[in-house]
Amino acid sequence: MAQNTEHESFADRLKTAMAHRGLKQSDMIRAASELGSKLGKSQVSQYVSGKTVPRRDVVALLARILDVDEGWLEGAASLQAEPIAPVIPSDERASARHEAADQPSDSDRQHDAPTQRSTSMREFNKSSKLDNVLYDVRGPITDEAARMEAEGQRILKLNIGNTAPFGFRTPDEVIEDMRTQLTDCEGYSEARGLFSARKAIMQYAQLKGIPNVSMDGIYTGNGVSELIQLCMNALLNNGDEILIPMPDYPLWTACATLAGGTPVHYVCDEQAEWNPDIADIESKITPRTKAIVIINPNNPTGAVYPREVLEQIVEIARKHQLMIFSDEIYDRLVMDGFEHVSTATLAPDLPCVTFSGLSKSHMVCGFRIGWMVLSGNKRCMKDFMYGVNMLSNMRLCSNVPGQSIVQTALGGHQSVNNYIVPGGRIYEQRNYIYEALNAIDGVTAVKPKAAFYIFPKLDVEKFNITSDEQFALDLLHEKRILITRGGGFAWPEPDHFRIVFLPRMGVLQEAVEDLADFLEHYRQR
Secondary structure (H helix, E strand, C coil): CCCCCCCCCHHHHHHHHHHHHCCCHHHHHHHHHHCCCCCCHHHHHHHHHCCCCCCHHHHHHHHHHHCCCHHHHHCCCCCCCCCCCCCCCHHHHHHHHHHHHHCCCHHHHHHCCCCCCCCCCCCCCCCHHHCCCCCHHHCHHHHHHHHHHHCCCCCEECCCCCCHHHCCCCCHHHHHHHHHHHHHCCCCCCCCCCHHHHHHHHHHHHHHCCCCCCHHHEEEECHHHHHHHHHHHHHCCCCCEEEEEECCCHHHHHHHHHCCCEEEEEEEEHHHCCEECHHHHHHCCCCCEEEEEEECCCCCCCCCCCHHHHHHHHHHHHHHCCEEEEECCCCCCECCCCCCCCHHHHCCCCEEEEEEECCCCCCCHHHCCEEEEEEECCHHHHHHHHHHHHHHHHCCCCCHHHHCCHHHHHHCCCHHHHCCCCCCHHHHHHHHHHHHHHCCCCEECCCCCECCEECCEECHHHHCCCCHHHHHHHHHHHHCEECEEHHHHCCCCCCEEEEECCCCHHHHHHHHHHHHHHHHHCCCC
16 A cells, blocks of 8 residues: 655554554564564553654654665655565454554644654764773773673783772771761861861972962862863963973873863983983973973882982973972882982972872772872962862862861771782782793783882784784783783883783782793784
8 A cells, every 4th residue: 555655654554564464563562572672662652652752763663564665764765665464363463453452632733743854863973072081991902801801701800900809808997987977978078178187288299398288278079180171271371381201100191181181202211210211301492391290109100209300300490480290199009118218308499289099009999089289389280270170169179078088097007008018919910920921921010119010011023013903902801801002001112011010919810920931822913
């Protein structure tokens, strides 16, 4: 039966096809189930009543059930389809005549007009601001690992410094402190943070020797990550340059890019225990350079910068009038008696922002509590501080239960110290991973002095490696070990990757054995 469908609604064509085939709504639901798909009772009723129009994939299913042209059912005016009468029992065909009793009246149809479009909906693409943003700590390789996990495969995740899954527990007194105060944390705090938290942070900064610290220059955040993004947005104009170490913690580069700035990476020298190359820093400063980022202790290398190296960086910042951002989140995870020097202690005359938090030192990654301390020459960053205040107010405050534990965490027993001395888990696992990686033919690594990461180097000629992403994927597929490729830290060559050495010793040993077995035969194609 040919019809003029130009002015018909989807519901009209659907009912016409159903009547021609003698099908009730219940028949449609059953037929979909037999085809391995699902249609709900209310779903079909809405389509028939004209209250809604299905998605294209559902239109295709309905057309298949009704044996009609999908284009005709969807409303293409040029298509005149002939629904084919089914061979079905007469009692079912007869019952279809009564289906009209279940349909809405004409007035109902007029009231609930179908939401039909003559053209397809436009596509919504991601912002072009994200085109040059990279965050491979959680990126395509992690997505592939998630897909494998969904299939039931077990993945050893050595890609992210998340302490809890590896059995590192939050100190009991910190948990008890949050539990006791939880009912007092239901409302917003002041935008910068709770007085008690900021007071404890100020005292901690003073003990570190940071000069010119006051309560109005301390901000809590949902982890340091939020505060990094806040600062980049407060400081950078389009085209402003900011010096960032290479390898970097990728959030710095990503946030600077999103803010419209241009990240310029200075080299950290593997041959010099991953310390910054002072000459390279100086060579990359231009009239557009606005600030320098220092990550110390360093992620991903585990380096701790000597005082003399920091003094040289500060002198460059002084010479070129640069703002200093010092990421010191691992300052309480330094091993082997090395001294951690806070950069701001060497720059009382310069505008400095120092970042730290509890995520790593107190094994509370999920609590999301970090802070930043503005110090040194505050007169020259008054407008920057105005921008920081504005952005801080816009997010209302950081999470208040997380803030409530800062005073206890910083003032009480530092249980992390038990992990970073001989016999402690982090210390012993650091020693093991360093020695075990260097024992693998074609792998070398510098011994980390802090944190819980190591950044080994691969012999690219031996393994014929041209893509570190392919290397990471091949390791994931064959051994189910998830690592982060060196390129994820802005490292330009395909010869490095980062391992998180948080798993217990037995698991870590098994992982290194699997890596050694993998590299025994690996040649990238």
